[in-house]
Every structure is written in C-alpha cells, then in structure tokens.
Amino acid sequence: MSEIDPPRRSRLIVLAGPTAVGKGTVAAEVRRHHPEVWISVSVTTRKPRPGEENGVHYWFVSDEEFDALAERGDLLESAVVHGVNRYGTPRGPVDLAPASGHPAMLEIDLQGARQVRETMPEALFVFLKPPSREELERRLVGRGTETASERARRLETARVELAAESEFDVTVVNHEVHAAAEELVALMMVDAPDLS
Ligand code: 5GP
Numbered sequence: 001m002s003e004i005d006p007p008r009r010s011r012l013i014v015l016a017g018p019t020a021v022g023k024g025t026v027a028a029e030v031r032r033h034h035p036e037v038w039i040s041v042s043v044t045t046r047k048p049r050p051g052e053e054n055g056v057h058y059w060f061v062s063d064e065e066f067d068a069l070a071e072r073g074d075l076l077e078s079a080v081v082h083g084v085n086r087y088g089t090p091r092g093p094v095d096l097a098p099a100s101g102h103p104a105m106l107e108i109d110l111q112g113a114r115q116v117r118e119t120m121p122e123a124l125f126v127f128l129k130p131p132s133r134e135e136l137e138r139r140l141v142g143r144g145t146e147t148a149s150e151r152a153r154r155l156e157t158a159r160v161e162l163a164a165e166s167e168f169d170v171t172v173v174n175h176e177v178h179a180a181a182e183e184l185v186a187l188m189m190v191d192a193p194d195l196s
Contacts, residue, residue: 046085113167
C-alpha cells in the first residue's frame, strides 16, 4: 500500500435548507474558521443590514441592475425569497472556482438549489436540517408577536420546506453551529477518482 495520500480534489457544495434553520450562521462560521473555502457572494435587491458590507456579505444592487444581470445570463440561479427581495448567484466566480483548487460553497434557498441541480448536477447538495421540527417552528414563529394567520403560514412553510430533504444528497443536522460547519467542510474534500 502506498504511504502517499491520494490526490484530493475540491468540490462544490450547495447548502440549502428551510427558512430559519441557520444556513447563514453556519456559512459565517465556515468563513471565520476556514478561509481556504471560497463562498459565493450573492447579489440581492434587499437593503444592507447594519454591519453588512457590499462585496463581502452580498453585492447590493438595484432592481434594474438585477434585471440586467439576469438578462445577460450572468446569474447561475435566482429567486424571490420571502416574496419580497430577489437574490442570485453570479455565474462567473462559480465557473472559475474549481480551477482555483479551493473548495467552494453556495448558501442559497431551496428554489435556487433546485435550479443549480439542473445545471450542475455534479455538485454536492447538502440539506441543513434543524434538530427537530419543534425547534424550527419555535425559531420561525419568533416571539409570538405575529398574527394567527401569519403564524399558520410560517408553520405551513416549515412543513413544506422540511419535506425537501429527500431531494438532497446529504443531510447535516444543525445541533450546534461549529459542529455543523466542520461537518460541511469535511464534505468538501473528496478523493480524486482512481484513474489507473
Ligand atoms: P438574508 O436576506 O437573510 O441574508 O437571506 C434570506 C434568504 O436568501 C436565505 O434563505 C438565503 O439562503 C437566501 N439566499 C441568499 N443568497 C441567495 C442566492 O444567491 N440565491 C438564492 N436562491 N437564495 C439566496
């Protein structure tokens, strides 16, 4: 047996999951501890939140700029999230990522993940799951300040989104942010195919 480790190649991971499962927090944890991982910066029409920087957290664009990107075919996928703002993944950097040798990750919503599955089926699709349905419902419903109909709508959203798990290659349970981030990074490295 050879003592030399087999060559490794990095992989594109598409991280998706239900609303409020903590995808953004897990992605931020990967960014903090694994600078070797390239994480796609999405474009969005939503306004920046305090502390968010253009080009770091998102590229913040106008509706017109978003339209222009979409019309030119510069977005790998795009979706309206929560019925309000538009989000999309710039195609160019994702195409260049494999050549860089760095593992790459997209953190997007379920609609976006389904679109990427059509064009890049070779990516690894990871479903981030809450520890329990009750925990997700607790996070979704928040502090109980919403109306009964809003609450019912959010719970229905959770039910539908949790059912998407079977569409994914791998499930990571978000028991604890750091552990989930490490599990994700471990999935990014795969052994190169045996070419002998
Ligand atoms: P937030 O506005 O809280 O940062 O993100 C809201 C939602 O948009 C999250 O579920 C996040 O995964 C999703 N999202 C962020 N970037 C993209 C993207 O480029 N494409 C799609 N389809 N969803 C995205």
